[in-house]
Amino acid sequence: MTELLWGTQPTPSRGPKPAVTLAEIAEVGIRIADAEGLDAVSMQRIAGELPVTKMALYRYVPGKTELVAVMSDLAMGPPPERPGLPWREALRTFAFDLYDGFMKHPWLLQSTIGRRPLGPNELTWMERGVAALSDSGLTGAEQLDSIFVLTSHVRNLGQQSTTFPGRSIGLTEEGFSESLGEILRTEAERFPSLTAALQTSADSRNQGLDFGLDRILDGLELLITARKG
Template sequence: MINLLWGDPLPPTRGPKPAMTVEGITGAAIALADTDGLDAVSMQRVAGALSFTKMALYRYVPGKAELVALMTDVAIGPPPEHKQQPWREALRTWALDLYAAFEKHPWLLLSTVGRRELGPNELTWMDHGIRALTGSGLNGGQQLDAVLTVVGHVRTVAQQSLTMPGGTTGVTEEHITSALSEVLATQAERFPGLAAAMRSVDGHQNKGLTFGLDVILDGLEVLIKRG
């Protein structure tokens, strides 16, 4: 697995000159996940998409777990490069880039959980997040915890709002607000706090991602200033 993820693919052990590549197999699997969801990916379906037999795939990729690891690292890709920014702007930009990666391939929300092998692109994302905090005054443990906190927030918003291919439909804040307004039109007295909050909503919904990021960054700023 390490060889496949880190750029040293294992050659087929027998048979004629390779008719497939690990890159081609991974690309076909990503296209399938983008269309039908991660659960739709199987060695059989990927082989069919490439007009080969399932057994032929096993000469290049040992199994589905290894294939999903490859898909994940290729799909997430390397993080975008940006000009140097102060730590707060750099970490905020990094978080929005991460959300965009989940938006492009929502099934990454499923493939990036649990115990698994980590690839170079995914570790590069983590490295960039840590580097955003270099010189901030936070120690290494605090930097890692800060990045993991930001990742948790981004994932939570993405899991709620993004539509999964072949799966659940995302729910935006406008959907939630509309549903609440419909209920509160006749039930406001039962939920006075919620009704009062809804009356003060200014119409700028779908700000949960950036609002939460700013709250996290505000907290980090207090911690940094405290020393």
């Protein structure tokens, strides 16, 4: 799989000239996953949208697991360039850029978990995050853990904010708010604290993302200041 992700797999020297590229195959998979969810992606489905047979696809990629890995790295793409930012603003923009990527391709929240080979784009995202802390005084392990905590927060908010294509049960953000509000209007006495909190909360999609980011960055700032002191 590593060879596929990094483009180091040798091109077959025999057989017919390739009719498509691995990137073209992955792009079709991405379009299907964006529209219908990751479960809708199959070798048969992709072959139906390309000038190749299902069996011919296996000359390019061994199976769906490897294909999804290639799709994921291609869909993530490289992170936007954000040069010259102080570490706190660099991490904030890193988090929001990552969140936007998950919202563009929600299935990435499913395909980019667990221990697995990483492609060049995903490693470039990690590099950008760690680079923001390279002069902070934190150890290498602390820098990596900081990015892990930040990414986990972004991923968690992304999962809570997303209705995955292909799910039989799911609500839009507006639908969820309306459903919860309707329940609490009739059950306010049973859930008084929740009702009161929701009545005073701001209506902002990224309120939870902002709040969590600030708390994480506040904690890092305390640690960095202590180290430099």
